[in-house]
Amino acid sequence: MSNTVTPWEVKGKIDYDKLIEQFGTQKIDEPLIKEISDLTGGKLHTMLRRGIFFSHRDLNLILKDYSDGKNFFLYTGRAPSLGMHIGHLIPFVFTKWLQDVFKVNVYIEVTDDEKFMRNPDYSLDQTMQWSIENILDIIAVGFDPDRTFIFQDTEYIKNMYPVSIKIAKKLNFSEVRATFGFDNSSNIGIIFYPALQIAPTMFEKRRCLIPAGIDQDPYWRLQRDIAESLGYYKAAQIHSKFLPPLTGPEGKMSSSSPESAIYLSDDPKTVRKKIMKYAFSGGQATAELQRKLGADLSVDVPYQWLYYFFEEDDEKIKKIGEEYSTGRILTGEIKEYLADKLNRFLEEHRSRREEAKELIKEFKYEGKLAKEMWSKTIV
């Protein structure tokens, strides 16, 4: 099975240890976890405890800067789409937690320009409209409106253009071609775009920590090559695994196969139906066999979704794992359990999303950090 991970393609069953080796990143090991725990007074997000965020670059330096009072800032982003699914929330949920425990600024770039330029079928009107919709979902995650700046590239371009062209001047076609797999038929906008994705790592003269899927790593490798020559820090990253698609343990959820994902807008009936019908099970073919042999948790998507995201209680997930793998609970039961959890989560999410409509101005323009950002040019 091939194993392709670029910013646009995640295919095949993913060997995360191999990715660490391939990308040359560091594993998040026990001592590092302990260091975080010491700094946060014992708090550790589920996704850290369970190794969903599994790899990093310079996270140790981020923690040191935090201890030394130099502080750091967080940066993540979103290529807007018609609808966001559960998997899209992972970096945001985790970034929000980091903001809560470290009380730091968060910058969220919404790349309406990139999405438009990369896809022949999309109009700029569409990607700008999707940006607004996606921003509501992002706000619903619970960021601090005075410490978070959410911006669309087409809106904030003037303020970040000077630093972006300084970055662009340092990167030639060979470098971006090799890094992103561009070729001579790539359009000149998408060739320039890496400069705009790198720019927010230079929004402060502090170290930047980027929580994101490991597929975004190529951007940060380029950033790390040039940041210091521009008077900024090399960006640090913390990489997450991909929540497996409903339909099987391989690859990443995709908007092109709606049954592979739960969308944030899916109603309770749809959620239940998708899970019951499509969720790939590690359980046995019959109840009798399941009672006898138990489920294979390593390929069971409902179990993995609970483990990655929806069952935060360590005791409970342990118990579910034991009972399911030994056949004491059946596939139908674990699916029901996930469907309930998911529907509760989505109900709360959508209620916060409604409130976000009142808050969007704060995050984009009027909150403390947003105001600061609009009043300055990044050079």
Next chain:
Amino acid sequence: MSNTVTPWEVKGKIDYDKLIEQFGTQKIDEPLIKEISDLTGGKLHTMLRRGIFFSHRDLNLILKDYSDGKNFFLYTGRAPSLGMHIGHLIPFVFTKWLQDVFKVNVYIEVTDDEKFMRNPDYSLDQTMQWSIENILDIIAVGFDPDRTFIFQDTEYIKNMYPVSIKIAKKLNFSEVRATFGFDNSSNIGIIFYPALQIAPTMFEKRRCLIPAGIDQDPYWRLQRDIAESLGYYKAAQIHSKFLPPLTGPEGKMSSSSPESAIYLSDDPKTVRKKIMKYAFSGGQATAELQRKLGADLSVDVPYQWLYYFFEEDDEKIKKIGEEYSTGRILTGEIKEYLADKLNRFLEEHRSRREEAKELIKEFKYEGKLAKEMWSKTIV
């Protein structure tokens, strides 16, 4: 002698008929000149009468749109430099005349971003500072502050970014590489930049006329390939010859050899000295020979500067040509005549440049057209 004309290199003695053929443009012929004259009530700028503007694309369509009341607009630009010389003024002087006689809007793009990205040695601070200085020289040419918008890319980027990325999406690396001679070591900013130079051709939903050196033609060929698919007109152009450098009839004045050019800031003594010492003469080696054989006007730079630019009186230039080519006047005399003309021109220019300091706000932000442009986004 090689004959290279790209946006960055003009070398060798230029065969303008060959350029028309090479670039596939149209010659500005007598019927077209007559058409202009009919529309302007008999007014024809020296540079039209004398064929300095010698080539065009779609100028006939521009004149038709003007006759039909659809109107058109003018666009030209400047890559900012430490100092502007006499040759740099040609497109501006002519554009100003077109604005006067046709009463149309003029857009002037000052490409602080491009200049920075193209030159390893320049800082963005430098090119932004040069922009302001160059804009004063441009304003001094006499544009109408309510019909002219002068903008630096780094300032106006937000308003023109949407149309620029629509343009960028239509151009791939192969196309810009072939057109501009980029290669794999070209930086990704300069690869994107053609989109920003093309954008102002779409500032109005009318036909755009671009007075510029023929060396800028590659940009407009790309523009003409894609404009209609974006709902805009193919840009029309009117191309000027290059004022020959002081030092000889070949190539273009260059900032890297200061003796080849008269700078707008050169004081009268410097002007006189440069002309006397460096101006390439078509006259004979001695006064005696000159009286006997006369000068070769086709290589005589002082005569050509008078013809191209500084002696607007047709009777006078005819008389000078006759007397000089038949040896009745000597090289020293024609040089003196040019030095006087130039110094008068520069004195007036510098006085208007002082006044421009009060006007710069009008042209950039507060004039009628500037205000309109800042209130809209080009899509």
